[in-house]
Amino acid sequence: MYDLIDRTLLLSGIEERHRDLVDRGDGVFVLIHPVDHAPKTVLLTMVIPTLNELLTKHGIDRPQIRFRLRVAVHAGEVHYDNRGWYGEDLDITARLLDAPELKRRFKLTLAPLILVVSQDIYRSVVRHGYDGIDGTTFEQAVHVQIGRQRLRGWVQRPVDDHRAA
Numbered sequence: 001m002y003d004l005i006d007r008t009l010l011l012s013g014i015e016e017r018h019r020d021l022v023d024r025g026d027g028v029f030v031l032i033h034p035v036d037h038a039p040k041t042v043l044l045t046m047v048i049p050t051l052n053e054l055l056t057k058h059g060i061d062r063p064q065i066r067f068r069l070r071v072a073v074h075a076g077e078v079h080y081d082n083r084g085w086y087g088e089d090l091d092i093t094a095r096l097l098d099a100p101e102l103k104r105r106f107k108l109t110l111a112p113l114i115l116v117v118s119q120d121i122y123r124s125v126v127r128h129g130y131d132g133i134d135g136t137t138f139e140q141a142v143h144v145q146i147g148r149q150r151l152r153g154w155v156q157r158p159v160d161d162h163r164a165a
Contacts, residue, residue, distance in 0.1 A: 001067055004054050005030065012046040014038050022085050027069075027097075029090065031078060040125050043073050045132035048115055052159050055112035070106055072097040072153070074118035088146065092118060095144035096153045102142055111158030116142055122154045 002021070005028060009019060018038055022029040032038050048071065059066045074096065076089025096102070096116045106114045117126060117138070126135050142153030 001069075002028065004051070004058060004067065008047060008051040008054055011050050012042060014042070014047070020085075029085070029093070031085065040073075040075055040121060041130050041133065044117075044121075044125060045130070048073075048113070049159075052111075052113045059112055067112065068106070069113050070097055070102055071113060071115045072118070073115065073121050075120060075124075092144070092146055092151060095146060095151075096142060099142040099144055099153060102153070102155060105141065105155060106158075109158045114158050115156040116153040117156070119152045119154070122152075126154065 005021070006016075009015075009030070014032060018033045018035050020031040020033075022031065032043070051069070051071070055067055055069065072093045074089060074093040076087070076092070078085055078087040078090055080086075096118060099116065102114065102116050122138065122140075126133055126138055129135055137157050138154040139157070140152055141155040144151050144153065
């Protein structure tokens with residue numbers, strides 16, 4: 001999985017010096033540093049499609065080891081101290097990723113990847129219709145609670161939307 005993620009980021013122009021990978025046991029947080037050549041649009045127009053393509057190819061080449069990933073995209077402030085990375089924006093991302101509705105929708109497809117974006121990403125990127133981002137493929141479907149805040153997430157229909165049996 002780490003090799004696929006690393007290849008995806010490199011193919012998308014995000015070098016190792018502009019990111020941190022944080023192992024979460026059953027997954028990974030990819031923290032992209034705010035640099036000019038990695039705007040938020042690149043995450044949706046290059047990183048996600050490249051990851052989906054590599055996951056699909058990997059599943060064909062090695063069907064005995066098939067990866068399926070839930071992906072959440074959010075932007076915000078993260079902090080680091082001697083105990084590791086922390087911050088409310090990491091909590092938001094983790095809650096979106098673990099939302100029961102996202103998991104339910106993923107079970108209904110055979111696609112290798114499902115994407116949820118935060119309301120901040122939807123508002124600042126998706127709804128503006130930048131080249132390569134089709135806002136009509138996103139549906140507000142996820143609700144998460146952080147403290148007293150109720151936040152929304154938009155799920156993108158999987159690229160390979162073959163339904164599971």
